[in-house]
Amino acid sequence: MSRLPVIVGFGGVNSAGRSSFHHGYRRLVIDALDSATAERTYRSLAALMGIKCGDGALSQEQRQYILDHTLIRRIEPGLFDVEKVAWNKKMSISGQEGELSFVTRARQLPDVIPDNWAVTDLGGGKVKVSIAEGCDILLPTHKHNDISSAGQLPTGFDPGACYPSRSHPKGLQMAIYGASDALRSMGIEWQTVMDTVRPDQIGVYASSAMAQLDENGFGGLLGARNDGRRVSSKNLALGLADMPGDFVSAYVLGNVGTTAPSLGACATFFYNLRLAINDIKSGHVRVAVVGVAEAGVEPRVMDGYGTMGALASDAELLKLDAAKGLTEPDYRRASRPFSSNCGFTIADSSQFIVLFDDALALELGAQVHGSVPEVFVNADGFKKSISGPGVGNYLTVAKALASAEAILGTQAIRQRSFVQAHGTSTPQNRVTESHILNEAAKLFGIEKWPVGAIKAYLGHSIGAASGDQLIASLGVWKTNILAGIATIDHIADDVHDSNLQLQAAHLQLDGDAMDLAILNSKGFGGNNASAAVLSPNISEKMLRGRHGKAVWQAYLEKREAAIAKAEAYDEAACAGQPDAIYHFDNNVMGGDDVSMNRDEIQLSSWQTRVELPKTSPYTSWLEE
Structure with a gap:
């Protein structure tokens, strides 16, 4: 019987702040939150940004500083000086x-x-x-840099200060932070997980799309000769695109199971997620840590995308607002999905989730934040240019909707679903993606499909962008608010929206109003991916239906401890930034730690054993 991949933990950081406990998403909709919830997110951001409050309460000036120094904004000198x-x-x-x-x-x-x-x-x-x-x-x-806006991390936050980073590229620093945040959000000790499953039943599916391109990675490797410097011994090794997963396996988890880093341009997170859920559904793994860390706010990376004409330049932004007579660009509104726009806004992000199979989630009392039954990937076919769109995304969106309809039924698809659009803020994307989503809505009888486009707030974090979308969707279910496309004041004339609901204002939802999120990603080069994500409410109903009332009641009792422990972590993180999980030169195993026989392998650091295969589905093929 197929297993359901359940989201039991999530974390990371992007321009909105810390992802766990929905703080990052709440920053997007902070103007629509009640005062107590908003204050907690302000506290989370203050801790991340190193802002101290004397009497325990943030002043109005501090709150405004937090708002001004998060999300898309003008690149700040602490990152690099756009004038020099x-x-x-x-x-x-x-x-x-x-x-x-x-x-x-x-x-x-x-x-x-x-x-x-x-x-x-x-x-x-x-x-x-x-x-x-x-x-x-x-x-x-x-x-002077012609492009001055980006979705940079909150001002004052340094992921390398959370552990002994030893000249690690920024993307790897962000990976360590993101994975640590996701693990602690579970409220279940990692050692407990290790003691419950076999060593080879854990998988890490993490990478970056662009690799590590700053001075400590490939940037230093490729620039050293031209600058008359020596290449560092770390430049090549730490620059590899698979390093976020390798670092998490080696220094956070001590993983000896599957590693499966995948790359798919802007759909990279979904490519990793697809491998993870397929391995869980098949029973190959029971635990999957999925993520992407991407540090794209770097002058050389921006040169590349800027030369392609893909990024929103200062000059083009001023043209968009020519009627307003602005003397400098509206940096805050650099990304305007589905409106008059001129290019995307690059961003930094690290997003990680932890998946269990449904039986393990109940056994350990894990929280259920949602589930992911399917991710679909399709290429574009023959292409006119490698950057041009094709037909693959029509396939992935239609497949995702059809698979969800098979689970939930037609009415849920039509009345209780929303879509997180790729929404890059390029003229080409607004036409092509809106047509794809609009035609899919017509096909499945959706009259006005609510559309989110979070790049309006966060920017485009390349490989981590679909991770941003997934984390934001979990936030929609927690807050009952679908963030509006706040940076737009109109829908462009060439957008196809007869069956789409595109709006600048936040969409207030009734409790448990949405059963399904369709997440869409259109990656450079024809890397299209769409995911069907089920709400926490639907996921819990499915678990109760499969495992029965007695098992469910026992699960609820065990879950209380996980919730309490997770909330204690959140409270500590809101009070002051905790260290990231980083185990360097810790409990390193060698040949003497391995004991083997013909049936199984015992590793000294694990209570459970690796079972050697005894059967094969191909055995009968040799029979006459």
């Missing part, structure tokens, strides 16, 4: 009389002296170099 981005200017120089000469230290001469150089020893370790025909040089300088 490092640059090398190429110059051709020659001497006034035709000969160029200069003095330098002998040890600074190149290993191979160019043919047109004449070198004269001046003594004292110095030489004179004469160049007959001049030369080209690279002059270190700086320039």
